[in-house]
Amino acid sequence: MTIEIRRAAPADLDGMWAAFQPLLEGGDAFPxxxxxxxxxxxxxxxxxxxxxxxxxxxxxxxxxxxxxxxxDHGAHVASATYAVAKQAQGRGIGRLLVEHSLAQARREGFLAMQFNYVVGSNAAAMALYRKLGFNIAGTLPQAFRHRELGLVDAYVLHRFLEKE
Incomplete structure (x- = not known):
């Protein structure tokens, strides 16, 4: 697998939308x-x-x-949003994206990374984030209306960024 990660350009919009739109239909990971x-x-x-x-x-x-x-006073903490196309899931692309973003955040001088809304039933994302050093900083009780499971918790995750 040769995956290139690069800055998105306006010409990427259609391809990004094509990858993202099917993820909305699942009703299990995005608000x-x-x-x-x-x-x-x-x-x-x-x-x-x-x-x-x-x-x-x-x-x-x-x-x-x-x-x-x-x-301003919170600008030293980065946040990120990720999406992996359905047909590409399970190939390690999510991990590549998160690792790339952590390195990018370090280069930009951020001291920590925080995710404001991770659906608790998204087991693959939660496991990846835990492996990469994120901890639950807070629980948002029943904050997500899961298509099949009903109301489930969402989490705020956090980790400090060590120097490279």
């Missing part, structure tokens, strides 16, 4: 529902923080965006 529109997706992924794409040849198989969790 966005099936009515989430491409224009909203574009604003979400191309406005405040830089986006990166993971490419397997010409195909976009994953993406993340990363930047300061909050401005």
């Amino acid at each position: 966005f529902g099936p009515a989430f529109e491409k224009t909203t997706f574009q604003l979400h992924w191309f406005s405040n923080h830089p986006a990166y794409v993971a490419c397997d040849g010409e195909s976009i198989v994953g993406m993340y965006k990363m930047g300061a969790n909050y401005p």
Whole structure:
């Protein structure tokens, strides 16, 4: 597997949307529902923080965006959002994306990484984040309406970034 991770460009929008849209139908990992529109997706992924794409040849198989969790007094803590295309899941792409974002956050001078909303029933994501040193900093009780499980907890995860 040769996966290239690079900064997303406006020309990547269609490929990113094609990878992301099927993930909404699952109703098990993202707070966005099936009515989430491409224009909203574009604003979400191309406005405040830089986006990166993971490419397997010409195909976009994953993406993340990363930047300061909050401005000013909270700007030393990064936050990120990740997505791996359904057909590419289970190939280690999520791990590559998270590791890339952690290295990028270090390069940019962030001291920690925080995820504000990780669905507790997303076992693969939770296991990956734990392996990569994230800890649960808080629980949001019944904060996510899972398509099959009903109301499930979401978590705030955190880890400090060591120097490279």
